[in-house]
Amino acid sequence: MTPPQAKTWPPRGRTPVVRVRGRSRRRISIAALTCYRPGHRSRLIYRPRRDDGNRDGRKSFSWRDYRDLLTAAHQQLGGPIVLIWDNLNVHKATDLRKRAAARDWPTIYHLPPYAPDLNPVEGIWSLLRRGWLSNVAFSTPEHLIQRIRHGLRHIQYRSHLIDGRLAETGLIIRPA
Template sequence: MTPPTRRTWSKRGHTPVIHVRGRSQRRFSTAALACYKHDEHSRLIFRPKHHVRPRDAPRRSFSWSDYRDLLIAAHRQLNGPIVLVWDNLNVHKDARLQTFIDDHDWITAYFLPPYAPDLNPVESIWSLLRRSCQANTAFTDPDHLINALRRGLRQLQYRSDIIDSCLATTRLTLTTTHRQGQ
């Protein structure tokens, strides 16, 4: 992974050059759910995954079953129904995942409009990670990267104020379809 550069310096008139090791064929993916509920602390539920398949393998990212497992784990942790607001990632629209969602009454899914990352609070989470635990770091090996990623996500996981601010940047609000107190 080419490290995100937050800042650098060099002598005046010289372009800064950052040397990193060659690109690796290893692949890491992370899925996250930013969970919001009225009158409760916001939560972040995430799953990092290290793909160890050969380079020519058909999938080097989360599959529909990985997302299914994440939703099941979130349902257990949250102990309640889930309303998903998803971007238009092709795996999110997989027929098998849609069948799973349709078969379970505790999940309701809505899709954001195409090309609207500014409406997705999780995009702000990724931005925060790139600017904090990943910035200015050339990872020495896959374990170094995955440990830094987990540490950064754990730090965000317990900061409901930051998770709330990720929702605030979207200018979306939490609403209910029924009156409170009934």
């Protein structure tokens, strides 16, 4: 709920002031998959999660949330999935690894530690922060979620933006 800051061009001599009601300890987490397949449109699949304080004291995604996201992605994409994950501790959770090993459709690789420049989803977050979330004072968590969804939907329907995040990483897709 703490508003991100961005630069703006105000009239000379008038400093812009954005009033914020107060900091909030509420948290909104987002998990996303950028999906690439040669000869097809790139896709973005995401899930926001609001911390409601009712889930085992956990404020972010659990391994079960990632399991559900992967199952939904598998159903949407209709085929095997090759996951290239960063080294988030939940991505390496034992229960998630067991679930993935029990299925024949996911193949999981991990990025090297401290390599956000190789993760296309980091580029998606950058677009979102610099565009739809900058210079906005969010009044409620619902307002924040609405702006997040609006920005991600905008990115989702413009596959060239998703392709650009892959190009930034220097990784390429080779046809099978």
